[in-house]
Amino acid sequence: MIRDITIGQYYPADSPIHRLDPRTKLFGTLVYIVSLFFADNLWCYGAATLFLAAAVRISRVPFRFIVRGLKAVVFLLLISVSFNLFLTDGRVLWQAGFLKITDAGLRLALFMGLRLAYLVIGSSIMTLTTTPNQLADGLEKSLGFLNRARVPVHEISMMMSIALRFIPILVEETDKIMKAQMARGADFESGNVIRRAKSMIPILVPLFVSAFRRATDLAMAMEARCYRGGEGRTKMKPLQYERRDGFAYAVLLAYLAAVIALRLIW
């Protein structure tokens, strides 16, 4: 029913990208996004396409899963493409009323569309190949320097991973409660807006009750295992860069250099 939601969904597979250190993937995604905004000619986009295609291929995530992320932004994509297409000044190629397509508009619309699509695909490769826990670990370690500025980095990352961890549980719980109320004849589909909103009460009340129960249970379980925040806490599996991460960084730098060179030359 609502299990099809794919927020930060991890796709289990055994690929070189899955095995990379989460920090490498975080930094790589960041660099890739920057490079997309830096690119301003077809050659740059060609390089970006190649890099992305290679990453998708190596990650062994089926293409369908990657495209699924695009569905969520398809509306945004259409709007920005059509705005750029019809409302940019330049040499007019086609005109109908106040709508006109110019050479500059065509170029801008194409680049804008590619930029957005690649941005989404690039970041979904990261979330599809990294478990939420690894991601939180990676963020915690990368942002560790903020600790000195008295930002509770560990606590924030712990909250983040707990929140992410609870998404599928709450989705499942919602599904269960919905079914239980449907078995009692509840109807969520018909009626006007007010009736429909009211029909959510039998779902929301039990959902909140169970979320609070789970939260207190979890807090209790953590305290029972002497959890006391980040200070002095060590890890069983500390993040450690390996050779493949060095290789990945080298590829990344080469890519970045190529994009910069392509932009400067053309």
Add this chain to the structure above:
Amino acid sequence: MSIKAVDLTYTYGAGTAFEQRALRGVNFEIKDGEFVGLIGHTGSGKSTLIQHLNGLLKATGGDILYHGESIYQEGYNLRALRGKVGLVFQYPEYQLFETDVFSDVCFGPRNLGLSQEEIEKRARHALRLVGFPEKLYGKSPFELSGGQKRRVAIAGVLAMRPEMMILDEPTAGLDPKGRDEILGQIERLNRQHGLTILLVSHSMEDVARYVDRIMVMNHGELAFDGAPREVFRHYRELEAMGLAAPQITYIVQELRERGVPVDDSITTVKEAAAAILGLLGKGGGEET
């Protein structure tokens, strides 16, 4: 008059990496007034199966016939079906949401579009059937004990006056006393009020004492379907499925292997005691 499953097949997440066949061609028929136990190991497909019987899940193959009519035919009223085939989920107390017990029990009959008078009549009747004390009707369901909450939740389904009740592990997490009370009340619903019952459980002991017939699920297939004594004869196969026959079956089998001629169709401690006393020449079967 019956509910019938024909070649029922269900696949979770068809076409994704997480594809899983939960039901593989299940066939059975439950007649009016029967008391059936559905047993299976965790993940054997029991919960998936029962959600088909009131149309919450739609089979990927096969059919469900309720009183001879396919519930998948165009225009079939599934909400009416859910009033007829009452489904009580596992830990049903987690679905309570109203401010007081009585209103919560009224939720089901109200969804059937009955008059206020009829709704309250049914709610009162259902709460009485599960033995819920009248002085607690106005209490918040969240203040009750676990056993009481469960009763209220069962009453919430019962108040729709179903012809058939499906209960998924209705005794999970209850103490032995609460368990016996709930099972006793379910038995009364069947024996005195003629309600068809499908009791889902993984405990053979619980089921053997009450049901007329047992269906055993294994890996999405119906492995056995018959009277308890017939099913428990396959205790070795049951063990291979991660289930066990009631302890008394093992004692009886052990005795038989050692040459004591006890009847191997015994399924309860009472019967076994009678049979053993009979063999000892005390003839004391009735005393126990």
